[in-house]
Amino acid sequence: xxxxxxxxxxxxxxxxxxxxxxxxxxxxxxxxxxxxxxxxxxxxxxxxxxxxxxxxxxxxxxxxxxxxxxxxxxxxxxxxxxxxxxxxxxxxxxxxxxxxxxxxxxxxxxxxxxxxxxxxxxxxxxxxxxxxxxxxxxxxxxxxxxxxxxxxxxxxxxxxxxxxxxxxxxxxxxxxxxxxxxxxxxxxxxxxxxxxxxxxxxxxxxxxxxxxxxxxxxxxxxxxxxxxxxxxxxxxxxxxxxxxxxxxxxxxxxxxxxxxxxxxxxxxxxxxxxxxxxxxxxxxxxxxxxxxxxxxxxxxxxxxxxxxxxxxxx
Numbered sequence: 090x091x092x093x094x095x096x097x098x099x100x101x102x103x104x105x106x107x108x109x110x111x112x113x114x115x116x117x118x119x120x121x122x123x124x125x126x127x128x129x130x131x132x133x134x135x136x137x138x139x140x141x142x143x144x145x146x147x148x149x150x151x152x153x154x155x156x157x158x159x160x161x162x163x164x165x166x167x168x169x170x171x172x173x174x175x176x177x178x179x180x181x182x183x184x185x186x187x188x189x190x191x192x193x194x195x196x197x198x199x200x201x202x203x204x205x206x207x208x209x210x211x212x213x214x215x216x217x218x219x220x221x222x223x224x225x226x227x228x229x230x231x232x233x234x235x236x237x238x239x240x241x242x243x244x245x246x247x248x249x250x251x252x253x254x255x256x257x258x259x260x261x262x263x264x265x266x267x268x269x270x271x272x273x274x275x276x277x278x279x280x281x282x283x284x285x286x287x288x289x290x291x292x293x294x295x296x297x298x299x300x301x302x303x304x305x306x307x308x309x310x311x312x313x314x315x316x317x318x319x320x321x322x323x324x325x326x327x328x329x330x331x332x333x334x335x336x337x338x339x340x341x342x343x344x345x346x347x348x349x350x351x352x353x354x355x356x357x358x359x360x361x362x363x364x365x366x367x368x369x370x371x372x373x374x375x376x377x378x379x380x381x382x383x384x385x386x387x388x389x390x391x392x393x394x395x396x397x398x399x400x401x402x403x
Contacts, residue, residue, distance in 0.1 A: 101162075104142040104143065104161065104162035105142075105161060105162050107140045107160070107161050107177070108159070108177070119143060120139075120140065120141065123141050124141065127141070131147050131148060132151045132152060133147070133152040133153070135152075135153075135154045136155050136158070137156050138156050139154050139156065139157070139158050139159060139160075140159040140160070141154070142161050142162040142163075142164070145163070145166070146163075146164065146167075147166045148166075148167045149166060149167055149168060149170055150168065151170070152166065152170050152171075153171040154172050155174030156174045156175075157174055158172055158174060158175060158177065158178075159176075159177055161177070161178060161179050161182075161198075162180050163181040164178050164184075165182075167184075167186075168184075168188065168204060168205065169204075170187075170189075171188070171189045172190045172194075173191045173192040173230070175192055175193045176193065176194045176196070177194075177196065178196045179195075179196060179198040180198045181198055182196050182198065182200045182201070183201045184201075184202045185202070185204065185205065186204030186205030186226070187226070188202050188226045188228075189225065189226070189228070190228045191228055191229045191230035191232065191248065193230055193231045194230070194231065194233070194234070195232075197234055197254070198236050198237075199236055199237045200234050200236065200239075200240075201239045201240070202226055202234075202239075202240045203226070203239075203240070203241055203242055204223060204226040205222065205242055206221065206223070206224075206242040207219065207221055208221055208222055225242070226243070227244075227245045227246070228240075229246060229247050229250070229264065230248040231248055232246050232248065232249070232250050233251045234246075235252055235253050235254035235255070236255075237255045238252045238254060238258070239256070239257045241257070241259050243260070243261075244260060244261055244262075245261040245262075246261070247261075247264030247266060248264045249264055249265045249279060250262060250268060250279075251266070251279070252268045252269075252273070253270075253273075255269075256268055256271065257270075257271040257272055257273055258273040259272045260272075262275050263275075263307055264307075265279040265280050266278065266279070267279060278307065280309045281309060282309075282311065283311060283400045284307040284309055284398065284399040285308060285314070285395055285398045285399075286306060286307050286395070286396045286398070287302075287304055287305075287393050287394065287396060288304055288305055289391055289392075289393055289394075290391060290392040290393075292389045292391055294388050294391075296320060296381055296388060297320070297321040298321070298391070299318050299320075300316070300317070300318040300391075301317045301318050302315075302317070302318075305396070307397075310398075312370070314370070314371045314374070316330065316339070316367075316368065316369050316370075316371055316393075317366075317367065318367060319365045319367065320341075320365060320390070321365055322381050322383060324383045324385075325365075325382075327381075327382040328380070328381060328382070329381075329387070330369070330377050330378065330379055331377070331378045332371070332372070332375075332378075333374060333375065333376070334374060337371060339368070339369045340368070341366065341367045345366035373398075374395070375395045376392055377392065377393040378391075378393075
């Protein structure tokens with residue numbers, strides 16, 4: 090390649106390193122032709138400020154590329170593929186089948202992502218003659234996939250995760266995972282430990298409430314357990330949280346009428362519907378019991394139960 094003339098050398102340099110050519114005026118005419126061809130032949134929807142190398146191989150049945158994303162030289166993309174904004178697909182990566190990639194992801198050189206599999210349940214006929222299957226692959230936001238890694242059908246990688254170079258991913262992993270090996274395992278969590286997983290046990294009190302947190306997935310509890318949400322009751326005095334160690338009264342002066350309206354259609358804007366929010370930092374506990382205190386009764390709303398805690402890196 091170095092024996093070519095300077096113009097071709099510079100062009101090739103940009104195809105291998107597309108970050109050098111984003112918003113380049115010199116590339117705009119060619120880029121528009123590439124994008125128009127892909128819209129026509131590859132059922133593509135391509136956002137603004139994208140770059141696609143002229144020798145990228147895109148043969149899709151459906152293709153989406155988000156804004157400020159780029160696809161480098163030698164990449165192969167086929168099947169039904171969605172790549173979100175601010176993503177990069179580096180040289181000679183291979184993405185095939187049903188694949189969904191979130192925002193801000195980095196796909197390194199020679200990565201292979203396969204959102205399909207060959208059927209092989211029968212032994213009386215060739216594998217090539219059996220129908221393919223497709224569960225799909227999903228990458229969340231802010232995922233970095235290292236060089237030569239392989240991600241196989243049915244895998245879901247949680248947001249903010251790192252897949253190490255050369256890893257072979259055969260299953261799903263939660264958010265903030267660092268993943269490596271063959272077959273790949275979760276080495277540790279990127280966040281500060283400890284991490285805890287909680288489940289919600291609703292007490293069917295018929296009170297309207299909502300908790301702004303994720304259940305059945307790990308959250309950081311390094312500084313304590315942050316409980317935030319809202320609760321509606323026409324005679325609400327206090328919201329109580331009891332643990333095996335203490336009883337806490339939560340502040341309910343957080344005004345969240347717009348949030349509540351997204352969950353329920355309210356006929357009247359009474360004060361009770363305005364001063365309904367709460368938030369509180371609690372010590373980490375095995376369980377939390379949430380109560381609504383009124384002038385006449387104490388209503389048990391729900392229990393939050395710790396299912397697991399990671400104290401050290403795994």
